Amino acid sequence: MKKIIETINVKKYFPIKKGIFLKTVGHVKALESVNFSIHENQTIGVVGESGCGKSTLGRVLTKIYNPTEGTINYYDKDGEKYDISNKINKKTNMKYRSDLQMVFQNPFDSLDPRMTIGDIISEPLQIHKVFKTKSEEKDYVKDLLKKVGLYEDYFSRYPHEFSGGQRQRIAIARAIALKPRLIITDEPTSALDISVQSQVINLLKDIQKENNIAYIFISHNLDVVYHVSDRIMVMYLGNVVEEADSKELFESPMHPYTQALMKSVPGWNPRERKLSEISLEGEPPSPIAPPPGCPFHPRCKYKMDICSKEKPTIKNADHKVACHLFK
């Protein structure tokens, strides 16, 4: 399978400015050296609690932000490599943006209320000048609507006429319009009801099968991430603390944080209530002044002396884990 994106030590710090001269007084360390690569037809799940940097990662990859440090390499269809960490020229930019699309969390905000569904879905097609005539374009958009499970005659309606699940389908139709190779989905189902959530996940999976699309699936919902992903990255305070194949990760989580996270998910069995023993005390520290050493050590129950002094590096090649417990 062809590689699409690869990141090497990507960091993102946001400066905090204060005073009349807007002097930089510190940084929000949103992302600390992230390394991963994604191939065609692969789904990588990114899990973590709010503030762990998972959304920042998505935004750095879509180039909404430029990384503070590190390299992002993008490989096009023919396997040619482009360094897109900083400013890129217009031609590469167009190519990159047609290869990479995004589906956002809240479908109530991500669709322009003043545009019809047809306009919304055909906008990327017009920007990239895919079709020569209007009628060709219209037929294609109608096909897309059918593909995502909506009716053709929704073409000239407005977003407010649709429910959350339907809007997310529209957002997905827009994302697949340019036949991208990678779609970044940032919490695509967390604003939806459970009965609708499954519909959207099924749709995303079907589209993947049909077009070999790769997904980066960002979510806080472990069950959903497990279902869709081939590989899962667990993030904590801007760091990737564990990365493995999804089955491997769920069957034998290594990092204490991953273990605690899994124990915190409610169990759906009233006879075996598992939340009575709390697995994780306290709250994540602030990313402005992260604790020295391992970022998780203040909440970790296996804390050792070394944990507060030295930051653990990623160990193992396949089931990656950053923890001093493992040598």
Added chain:
Amino acid sequence: MTEKVLEVKNLKTYFRTMEGTVKAVDGVSFDLYEGEILALVGESGCGKSITNMTIMGLVKSPPAIIEGEILYNGKNILELSKEDYRKLRGKEIGMIFQEPMSAFDPLYTIGYQLFEVCKTHLGLNKKDAKPKIIEMLKKVGIPEPEKRFDEYPHEMSGGMLQRIMIAMTLITNPKILIADEPTTALDVTIQAQVLNLMKNLQKEFNTSIIFITHDLGVVSELADRVHVMYAGKIIEKSDVYGIYETPEHPYTKGLLASRVIKEYKDRELPHIPGFVPKATNFPDGCRFAERCSFCTEKCQKVSPELIKTSEIHETACFLYGEDTNEKDN
């Protein structure tokens, strides 16, 4: 079970809009017993929040049309004057909201906002209230409560604010606590902490809780009884074991099956087809008929009523109704 603390009888809350009358709550009846946690479960727009807003007197009528009875201590609280309602709300019936970030006033300190409650409902002055507040903050697990007392809401995390909100409602020792999706905005590890806290405090204060949520996982961890709502009606009532072990209504079954579990990996997830009908034109028959795989002609024409199907179970579905009717005859 013990005494009833709240009785809701055939409650209807309608809103008139340009597109027609929205029947947000359409004939809901339930009882709340002393010291229990009752979960109201349903998807967005099913009327679970409006039911509780109506109980709290937060729905303005007119313009809204409210019918039915809400009996608290034998009195219909819908007939109370504004002044009397205010005495009840906060003191006898407390509420925890979904978004802790927007439920606090950003211009006042945490301590002041808690003091306001003590002043209004307990008649305490600042000096007497402070130790009580600090003790309460300690109880909900706020570190350094003396310092937090003088801080503002923006200095706290979501989880901490939710704990403070719990402290704020429990400080008056209310009989009833209404919690509207209290953990939806929180992370799972924090959610586990808050749920645990609520459960422990509920035992300590012997409060009855109406817990509103769409998350069946949370319900299984916390509730004693569960009522499932769909399109403005309660369609199934049971204790918590009944819902998870022998669900009856096709909608409840569908909801439980929609859970993403490990066994579905690499397979298609089961789901309920279609969408919830619009609140302005509900069908005459069963409101779930359109999405139901057991739908018959009768379902399309007549709306089913809740029928007792077993000791603990009530279901509004013709699949069960006829059976029991025959037995009765």
